[in-house]
Amino acid sequence: MDLTLTNGRFFTANEAAPWASGVVIRDGRIAEVLDKDTPAPPAGAHQIHDLGGRLVLPGLIDAHTHPSGVAKSAWHVSLPQTDDVDAILAFIRKHGERHPKEEAPYLFFEYYPSTLFAGSAPTKELLDSAISDRPVLCQDFSDHAHWVNSKMLELLEVDEHTPDPVPGLEMFVRDAHGVPTGHILEFAHLRFIDRLYDSIGWRPPEELTAESLKPFFDFMTRHGVTSLFEALIEDEDVLPALRELHRRGELHTRYEGAVRFRTLADLPDAIERAQRLDREHGTDHIRVRTLKLFLDGTNESGNSAVLAPLVHNDSGSLGEMQIETDELVSCLLLANEAEIDVHIHMVGDRAFRAGCDAVDAAKKSLSEAGEAWRTQVTFAHCELIDPADMHRPAELGIIVNWTNHWSAGYFGEEAKSYLGEERWNRMYDFRGILQAGASMTFASDVVTNYELHRGNPFFGMQVAATRVDPELPLDPDRYPGSVRPSSDSRFDVTALLRGHTIEAARQLRIDDRVGSLEVGKDANLVVLDRDLFDVELDQLGQVSPSAVLFEGELAFGSLT
Secondary structure (H helix, E strand, O other): OEEEEEOOEEEOOOOOOOEEOEEEEEOOEEEEEEOOOOOOOOOOOEEEEEOOOOEEEEOEEEEEEOHHHHHHHHHOEEOOOOOOHHHHHHHHHHHHHHOOOOOOOOEEEEEEOOOOOOOOOOOHHHHHOOOOOOOEEEEEOOOOEEEEOHHHHHHHOOOOOOOOOEOOOEEEEEOOOOOEEEEEEOOHHHHOHHHHHHHHOOOOOOOOOHHHHHHHHHHHHHOOEEEEEEOOOOOOOHHHHHHHHHHHOOOOOEEEEEEEOOOOOOHHHHHHHHHHHHHHHOOOOEEEEEEEEEOOOOOOOOOOOOOOOOOOOOOOOOOOOOOOHHHHHHHHHHHHHHOOEEEEEEOOHHHHHHHHHHHHHHHHHHHHOOOOOOOOEEEEEOOOOOHHHOOHHHHHOOEEEEEHHHOOOOOOOOOHHHHOHHHHHHOOOOHHHHHOOOOEEEEOOOOOHHHHHHHOHHHHHHHHHHOOOOOOOOOOOOOHHHOOOOHHHOOOHHHHHHHOOHHHHHHOOOOOOOOOOOOOOEOOEEEEOOOOOOOOHHHHHHOOEEEEEEOOEEEEEOOO
């Protein structure tokens, strides 16, 4: 029986016909889009629901997130939200006393504020003062820096003789004698983590199963997300687990995943791995067609690649990049030959310019050789962009992906100590990108269970539309209304919805099936309890789906 939804306000995300009043759903797809002058089909062969004027959206898309990370983090310990080092140490000490070494041989705490050490850095000795009898790791709020104790370094077998994986970027911070201080950047410890586990004879409960992944996907379904992109597949077990959820009828989400590469040297293996995973596990709903590169670090850790020197010391440092422009050009050409897409983490303005230069050079090289450009390149984060480069993504066909809920005070002011006030005030400003006509997509980038609640896309829309973080507001005495500069950099609701629907569908290469309400596309729809276009911007996060349809079937809520 066909399902007809009428008397609604349907935001279609179809530029040719952006609004409709109803849809007819047949066999899981949209058979007809109704406008206000189109009569609803007669009852009988149709099940008809009058939506009473409610707003309806295409199924939302999270274009950069980490379901595996969330599932694997269930055993992590949440730190109190405080800027008081002594309070954090007291919490860690007390937790260690309550959970002795025999019960918890390795402790992982998240998160300490990136601003906690204000101009200095954490040390192993300081963390030793809380717990020294077993390895302890604390993750900072940026997710790209870590603080460990002496026992952890000992069991990692990392000392002054251990080379850094990527000097200046993925590294162990060291003292004047080369001895690791206990401060780690860009997950360098993961290169050695098996040594630790083997030494203590224990591994964390991080199995990826249908049961461990289901809470993440159920959360996304409840909040209207019907497609998503996992920006880094570290554990291949995620794929059979997803297939099991799909077999049970419990996966109401299309999934696209990415495989990491670091340099041109390991790119062929990454391409082969992605192709193998897609061949072995790919279905109509689960695909692996993208490569992931971390080009630079983070602004909060002071290792983003910038055009002008960082200001925290007199070294004249421009930050670090994993690879330089010429090597990135070669990587893009190889990816293009393999017909696989590339998703690049970049944060600083030098990394952004290098990325644009590489895409430009790669496309010109192919054009001169009479070959086609097939790879789709997405730049993720792009927190600092030089105004002179704002036009380039539109001209080069680069998609820019942004994490909405970072748009205000989530990372505080730590980046200011490295970038200075002028550049800090220009962070997260994408007006020039949109004005030039580039495609922008939006995402949650949640990496642990600690922050899963911020994966609600409507919460992210609120933060991006107001530049105020209701959970972690900036000091109102210094920033009126807790609005992060510049208030002019706020997004409008229409741009946010397009970035969560049709633009994101294009990034995932599924726009032939989802992303807009058009005849022939999957009937993925979100019926809201309130109209996003009518509520105050600081209330966007309170809007909730009252019903979510996935391929024409009710996945959450009720249509009545």
